[in-house]
Amino acid sequence: MMEANPLVCAVNLHKTYRRNADRVEVLRGLDLEVHEGEFISVLGASGSGKSTLLHLLGTLDRPDEGAIQFKGRRIDNLPSQERDRLRNQTFGFIFQFYHLLPELNTVENTLLPQMIAHGAWSWWWNRGEIRKRALELLDRVGLSHRLKHRPRELSGGEMQRAAIARALVNRPRVLLADEPTGNLDSANGQHIIRLLRELNRQEGLTIVMVTHNLDLVADTDRVVRLVEGRIEADPNAAAAFDTAMASK
Numbered sequence: 583m584m585e586a587n588p589l590v591c592a593v594n595l596h597k598t599y600r601r602n603a604d605r606v607e608v609l610r611g612l613d614l615e616v617h618e619g620e621f622i623s624v625l626g627a628s629g630s631g632k633s634t635l636l637h638l639l640g641t642l643d644r645p646d647e648g649a650i651q652f653k654g655r656r657i658d659n660l661p662s663q664e665r666d667r668l669r670n671q672t673f674g675f676i677f678q679f680y681h682l683l684p685e686l687n688t689v690e691n692t693l694l695p696q697m698i699a700h701g702a703w704s705w706w707w708n709r710g711e712i713r714k715r716a717l718e719l720l721d722r723v724g725l726s727h728r729l730k731h732r733p734r735e736l737s738g739g740e741m742q743r744a745a746i747a748r749a750l751v752n753r754p755r756v757l758l759a760d761e762p763t764g765n766l767d768s769a770n771g772q773h774i775i776r777l778l779r780e781l782n783r784q785e786g787l788t789i790v791m792v793t794h795n796l797d798l799v800a801d802t803d804r805v806v807r808l809v810e811g812r813i814e815a816d817p818n819a820a821a822a823f824d825t826a827m828a829s830k
């Protein structure tokens with residue numbers, strides 16, 4: 583059963599990008615509720631605002647209007663230090679283009695969010711345990727044989743798997759995944775989706791995944807579509823609602 587209160591909630595989000603005289607109105611009053619333990623896919627045309635939405639949900643950027651709530655509490659307008667701390671503890675990000683640091687090897691890239699979370703002193707005292715967690719995750723994503731490689735020495739699929747391990751190292755409550763399979767062939771893509779599904783089922787990880795790949799969305803709990811700056815009415819939800827009402 584779904585809990586009544588959403589874990590993450592986007593309320594009436596508006597976002598317009600401005601460049602000189604250009605205005606790109608991307609989100610126009612978008613609402614979305616994400617429940618604990620859900621695995622949601624977000625579809626939408628290129629440029630429709632999917633990455634923008636994930637950035638706003640995870641407080642990497644702020645809406646012009648509207649709000650983001652986590653467990654009923656507004657988080658988009660927190661003082662920046664508090665927001666950074668909450669983001670670091672709550673959200674894991676898989677970015678559309680990996681964002682691995684080129685000078686760091688696989689283990690170091692994976693450990694980075696933990697270094698930020700701990701600060702120098704605590705990091706030093708806990709480094710053995712933290713490293714163990716990183717190695718476990720890298721094993722889980724199948725990268726144990728590439729620990730010392732730098733990103734340019736990894737394949738696309740391997741970089742993506744390193745990015746997934748990094749996104750999970752702080753034990754986030756919510757994983758925001760921007761086309762996690764976008765640069766992979768279909769076998770590697772399936773592998774990543776299976777891994778996300780496993781994390782979702784076994785650890786209750788809540789996932790919001792942007793994807794272009796219609797073959798992959800069948801495996802997720804709910805599919806939403808971004809159209810003209812809003813979430814289009816969800817045909818699955820409407821059908822489920824009709825069925826539920828009909829059986830009363």
Ligand SMILES: Nc1ncnc2c1ncn2[C@@H]1O[C@H](COP(=O)(O)OP(=O)(O)OP(=O)(O)O)[C@@H](O)[C@H]1O
Pocket residue numbers: 599600601606608626627628629630631632633634635678
């Ligand atoms: N920093 C920015 N400054 C100006 N315009 C931007 C900025 N970021 C995004 N845009 C514009 O906003 C629109 C939405 O961008 P966004 O990256 O959210 O789309 P998307 O749905 O993720 O697309 P894709 O599927 O190609 O990744 C695009 O038209 C883009 O050009």
Ligand SMILES: [Mg+2]
Pocket residue numbers: 632633634678760
């Ligand atoms: Mg995008």
